[in-house]
Amino acid sequence: MAEPISRRGFLVQSALYGSSLWVLLNVPRPRAVAAAGASTRHEVLTDAEWKTVEAITGRIIPTDHEPGAVEANCVNFIDKALAHEDAAVKPLYRAGLVGVDDVARRRFAKSFVDLTAAQQDDVLLALESDHADGWSGGSVTSSAKFFEMLRAHTIMGFLADPKYGGNRDYAGWKIAGYPGGGHHLGGYSPEQLMGKAKIKAAWGEEV
Numbered sequence: 001m002a003e004p005i006s007r008r009g010f011l012v013q014s015a016l017y018g019s020s021l022w023v024l025l026n027v028p029r030p031r032a033v034a035a036a037g038a039s040t041r042h043e044v045l046t047d048a049e050w051k052t053v054e055a056i057t058g059r060i061i062p063t064d065h066e067p068g069a070v071e072a073n074c075v076n077f078i079d080k081a082l083a084h085e086d087a088a089v090k091p092l093y094r095a096g097l098v099g100v101d102d103v104a105r106r107r108f109a110k111s112f113v114d115l116t117a118a119q120q121d122d123v124l125l126a127l128e129s130d131h132a133d134g135w136s137g138g139s140v141t142s143s144a145k146f147f148e149m150l151r152a153h154t155i156m157g158f159l160a161d162p163k164y165g166g167n168r169d170y171a172g173w174k175i176a177g178y179p180g181g182g183h184h185l186g187g188y189s190p191e192q193l194m195g196k197a198k199i200k201a202a203w204g205e206e207v
Contacts, residue, residue: 040073040076040165042079043079043080043082043083044079044082044083044090044093045075045078045079045082045093049093049094049097050075050079051113052097052100052101052111052112052113053075053078053079053093053097053150054069054070054074054075055112055113055120056100056112056120056124056150056154057069057070057074057075057078057150057154057157058070059117059120059121059124060124060150060151060154060155061074061154061155061158062117066171066175067169067171067174067175068171069154069157069158071168071169071171072157072158072166072167072168072169072171072172073157073165073166073167073168074153074154074157074158074166075157076157076165076166076168077153077156077157077160077164077165077166077167078150078153078154078157078166079165080164080165081153081156081157081164081165086153089149091139092139092140092146092149093149093150095137095138095139095140096137096140096143096146096149096150098136098137098138099132099135099136099137099138099140099143099146100112100123100127100146102134102135102136103123103126103127103132103133103134103135103143104119104120104123105134106133106134107119107122107123107126107133107134108123124147126143127143127144127146127147128143128144128147128148129144130142130143130144158171158172159172159173159176159178160172169203170201170202170203173201173202173203174201174203177207179199179200179201179202179207180201180202180203
């Protein structure tokens with residue numbers, strides 16, 4: 001993984017221009033929408049799992065001079081996705097998170113959430129490279145595949161419509177420079193599309 005600012009730029013670009021993630025960002029998730037609208041309580045993740053997932057997302061899209069995944073509540077997006085449309089990968093998350101803590105304890109004798117930011121990055125780099133000593137992800141034999149799954153969910157939670165439970169306060173859209181779906185507002189004028197006129201963003205500001 002790159003330095004934090006470069007990493008965020010890479011992740012935002014990969015979501016906007018990577019065809020697979022772009023498709024996932026636009027797949028309807030009606031059950032997740034209903035669950036996110038009803039409550040922010042955990043539906044799938046235990047308290048410990050929630051904290052670990054939140055910490056991992058916080059290193060994938062870290063907080064600096066701009067909000068990161070923690071502020072965008074990406075963990076809530078992931079929890080609601082696992083409870084509903086992405087329920088098939090729930091067992092992979094459960095096993096993979098055990099593996100993450102095992103790697104953290106092997107390297108630093110602490111659970112992942114108790115590590116420093118630099119140590120957490122060290123663990124995630126090991127997972128990403130698939131050279132994570134101590135990995136015991138059960139049915140998830142590849143730490144790299146688990147990391148990629150969680151990273152994809154993090155990006156989705158950061159950039160998907162807030163109705164899905166993430167992108168709180170439009171944090172991801174503000175950073176990406178995306179004002180929200182114009183088709184909900186009658187579409188954009190030619191002047192707006194050409195940058196000659198302001199667009200009223202979903203959060204009420206003109207951009």
